[in-house]
Amino acid sequence: MFSFFKKKAPVVAPPPTGPEAPAASAPSPGPAAEVRVAAAAPAEQRRPWLDRLKSGLRRTGSGITQVFTGTRIDEALYEELEAALLMADAGMPATQHLLADLKRRVKEHKATDPAAVKLLLVDALAELLAPLQRPLVLGETRPTVIMVAGVNGAGKTTSIGKLTRHLADGGLKVLLAAADTFRAAAKEQLAVWADRNRVEIVSQEGGDPAAVSFDAVKAGQARGCDVVVADTAGRLPTQAHLMEELRKIKRTIGKAMDGAPHEVLLVVDGNTGQNALAQVKAFDAVLGLTGLVVTKLDGTAKGGVLAAIALWSRERDGASPVPVYFIGVGEKLADLETFDAREFSQALLT
Numbered sequence: 001m002f003s004f005f006k007k008k009a010p011v012v013a014p015p016p017t018g019p020e021a022p023a024a025s026a027p028s029p030g031p032a033a034e035v036r037v038a039a040a041a042p043a044e045q046r047r048p049w050l051d052r053l054k055s056g057l058r059r060t061g062s063g064i065t066q067v068f069t070g071t072r073i074d075e076a077l078y079e080e081l082e083a084a085l086l087m088a089d090a091g092m093p094a095t096q097h098l099l100a101d102l103k104r105r106v107k108e109h110k111a112t113d114p115a116a117v118k119l120l121l122v123d124a125l126a127e128l129l130a131p132l133q134r135p136l137v138l139g140e141t142r143p144t145v146i147m148v149a150g151v152n153g154a155g156k157t158t159s160i161g162k163l164t165r166h167l168a169d170g171g172l173k174v175l176l177a178a179a180d181t182f183r184a185a186a187k188e189q190l191a192v193w194a195d196r197n198r199v200e201i202v203s204q205e206g207g208d209p210a211a212v213s214f215d216a217v218k219a220g221q222a223r224g225c226d227v228v229v230a231d232t233a234g235r236l237p238t239q240a241h242l243m244e245e246l247r248k249i250k251r252t253i254g255k256a257m258d259g260a261p262h263e264v265l266l267v268v269d270g271n272t273g274q275n276a277l278a279q280v281k282a283f284d285a286v287l288g289l290t291g292l293v294v295t296k297l298d299g300t301a302k303g304g305v306l307a308a309i310a311l312w313s314r315e316r317d318g319a320s321p322v323p324v325y326f327i328g329v330g331e332k333l334a335d336l337e338t339f340d341a342r343e344f345s346q347a348l349l350t
């Protein structure tokens with residue numbers, strides 16, 4: 001379970017008075033909303049999630065943990081580990097990074113048995129993944145505008161649905177922009193997930209996705225929404241015209257509200273392994289990503305891609321790492337959770 005917790009008391013601007021007050025029709029940014037942070041529930045409430053995460057990651061983890069069932073720490077063990085990490089789609093740079101770091105730790109701790117080395121690998125992986133762990137913060141502006149992109153079937157709509165439920169449960173007013181104007185069922189899918197009573201949707205079948213997003217942001221401002229989430233149609237990064245369309249959606253959202261979108265999220269299917277890393281790089285080059293959601297880590301043998309994303313993220317040209325806000329291990333509401341580097345490493349390897 002995770003919730004959106006209040007971080008600090010609301011900063012309420014005094015209502016404008018006197019001759020400088022803006023005309024009633026002028027758009028007003030309104031008072032700053034309460035800042036909310038996607039935060040994990042207390043440890044004991046998180047236990048069912050940990051069990052799901054552990055079982056979801058079993059296929060990725062088993063190949064790696066098998067390396068540590070022997071009795072000796074020798075070059076053969078490291079070679080096997082290298083092969084296992086590559087099989088898990090960690091990629092060569094992250095694999096080399098982890099091996100070098102692990103050897104250093106083994107020396108430092110004078111570890112003498114494979115079980116102890118495995119625990120040192122948990123530490124090495126947790127440290128590599130740590131920069132990806134950052135909570136999603138909402139409410140620094142009102143509305144906070146979140147644009148969501150990804151390839152077809154990555155799990156965008158499902159993840160938005162789950163996220164929206166958490167937001168609504170946290171008492172936040174959410175408006176969805178069905179900017180996936182290609183797929184007729186996309187709007188209905190959003191509506192089903194998002195609890196019709198509490199979440200409003202701006203859509204326009206067959207319309208221009210940039211126009212839908214613009215209207216949604218304007219509607220979100222006018223209706224005093226806390227969050228506007230724009231769901232875009234799936235596309236491959238090789239489809240230049242569709243990537244250009246994404247750029248246009250982002251630009252148009254910026255015209256509707258200064259500084260928006262405040263978050264540009266990419267949803268990637270963890271089951272696609274190294275391909276997911278290629279998607280992250282390509283979408284980042286076009287959009288400038290602020291966060292990731294990694295879905296379908298259940299049942300995949302390629303969950304090592306998170307290590308590859310972490311290494312790329314840490315070396316990202318002059319920019320801060322792109323955090324993984326949420327990971328998904330199934331289709332149910334409870335299967336989407338905040339990402340925790342140590343929790344992930346432990347679930348994978350122990």
Ligand SMILES: Nc1nc2c(ncn2[C@@H]2O[C@H](COP(=O)(O)OP(=O)(O)OP(=O)(O)O)[C@@H](O)[C@H]2O)c(=O)[nH]1
Nearest residue numbers: 152153154155156157158234295296328329330331
């Ligand atoms: N096993 C598993 N399935 C998931 C997960 N997240 C989403 N799915 C499923 O993946 C399928 C595609 O999800 P959608 O949310 O429709 O994907 P999308 O990215 O919106 O798809 P397009 O709009 O076609 O681009 C659905 O059947 C989801 O239930 C996950 O974490 N694990």
